[in-house]
Amino acid sequence: MTLIRDAVRTAIEDFLWSDATGLSVEFYTEEEVKERSEEIFRHVSRAYPTIPSPFYEKTVAA
Template sequence: MLKTLKDEKLRVDQWREKETTRDAVRVTIRDFLWSDETGLPVDLYTEDDVAQKAEDVFRHVFRAYPKVPSPY
């Protein structure tokens, strides 16, 4: 997921200030966590759990990757 974000979404200049790009990052994270191949186990996580995890990951990406490559 991080490779996809770095290769596509986070390369957009000032991605954190652009609502459509921020939304695209959120969707990429959520889709990754929901995917049958890469996602969280459906028998262990509820829909609300996945939504919370996706938001947690988004907040981390938002802080850690203001630009690519990350200064952190």
């Protein structure tokens, strides 16, 4: 499980640091990017304790 969690965290960080998809270095400091990365990771961890997500499964069915 730790490997999957680490892979998700790395994918989020890579996305936010990417020149093509990431946050602009002109507007965000390195610390802000790290904070946003951690916020996104916490959301993903809570929303997807299992697959499919029990949270999003309810919103799609409604």
